[in-house]
Amino acid sequence: MRARWVVMLWLFPVWVLAQPLDRVIAVVNDDVITASELERQVDQYRQQLQARHAQLPTSDVLKKQVLQHLIDEEIQLQLAKVNNLTIDGVELDEIITKIAKSNHLTVQQLQEAVEKSGMSYDVYRDNIRKQVLISRIQQNAVGKEIMISMQQVNDYLKSAEHREATPQTYHVQNIVIPLPENPTPTELTQAREKAELLLSKIKQGDDFTQLALAESSGDYALEGGDLGERHLAELPEVFAAEVIKMQAGQVVGPLRTGNGFQLIKLVSISENKIHHEVTKTHVRHILLKQDVNMTEMDAVKQINNLYEQLKAGKDFALLARQHSLDRASAAQGGDLGWVTAEGLVPEFVAAMDALSVNVISKPIKTSFGWHIIQVLERKVEDDSVAFARQQVREFLHERQFMEAVQNWQQHMRSSSYINIMDKALA
DSSP states (O other), X not given: OHHHHHHHHHHSOHHHHTSOXXXXXEEETTEEEEHHHHHHHHHHHHHHHHHTTOOOOOHHHHHHHHHHHHHHHHHXXXXXXXXXXXXXXXXXXXXXXHHHHHTTOOHHHHHHHHHHTTOOHHHHHHHHHHHHHHHHHHHHHTGGGOOOOHHHHHHHHHSHHHHHHTTEEXXXXXXXXXXXXXXXXXXXXXXHHHHHHHHHHHHTTOOHHHHHHHHOOSTTGGGTTEEEEEETTTSOHHHHHHHTTOOTTOEEEEEEETTEEEEEEEEEEEEOOOOOEEEEEEEEEXXXXXXXXXXXXXXXXXXXXXXXXXXXXXXXXXXXXXXXXXXHHHTTTTEEEEEOSTTSOHHHHHHHHHOOTTOBOOXXXXXXXXXXXXXXXXXXXXXXHHHHHHHHHHHHHHHHHHHHHHHHHHHHHHTSOEEESSGGXX
């Protein structure tokens, strides 16, 4: 076997054996980022910027920003590995199917769109895998600690911040000048002076987006610092306090935040009038399920028998009281009251929504067992007030989560060994 391997080596082209090993650009803890890995990522971001018709930064600027992004990503992926977080091929397929569906595409159409953009589908899948892993490690690290109570929502809705902003959204950009976790007075002074220098350049006409691409260390640096349109409750509190006083196009700062000094630009303000309607259904059901006294086959036979009795005119409420294993609703003749799709399993919702009023469904299977469903009434209600309150709760959660993630990332980076071998990129 060894002799055959030697022969195979001799048959290999000599120029291949002469190729240099991939150069190490940076060491991150016990792993490395290579030149080829950096170049692939730079090419991807260059294509994305071109697709948005954005002005491209210089090659050196783009490489520096992408390298910093790769370092942050690598630190988090290493932590995911330590915590045994993985995503297998089946789960990844399910995630991508949901992404396609949310964009009203088939998986095949999504793949074609990805490849048309210049990215291979394998690279796209790997990027999604990394994003999900990073999201999960962030949730594990800080997400469980964040709880928004209805009292916090009520307090926000009564605040001057909310009253002055409703019903508007704010399109904001930022530039982050980073600080270590426990900065020295000298580091604070240097970071503030750099932020003030950038502010001076912007006031003299330099483009905010290009400076963000070149100088910012924020999560959105490679998007030119573009945070997109945000509800006021979504923005960090220090941002929110400023934007309600700003005019479109205005830049303010430096603002001291947990991860450094920031400049923010208010790109535009949009109206955000909320009108939300919800369909409510008055529904009842009979539930049978396998238990110690009933096999799955017995449950199927009995639910079909009950369905035939209902078709023959038997009283639904009476059969529900006698046979339904949903004890709470059985006492009410199977009546679940007025419900919305939220909180119900998808199979039940699909069957319920397909029914006309007073029609009895055929037996359907859910994770709870076998159901027979009857819709008694339907109505559409304006629930804009309740919807707006729920939105505020989600926005406040997102605000606290993102601030916690930034502080956690800053701590993780400070605790990591990082050595950028190519000093031109440091």
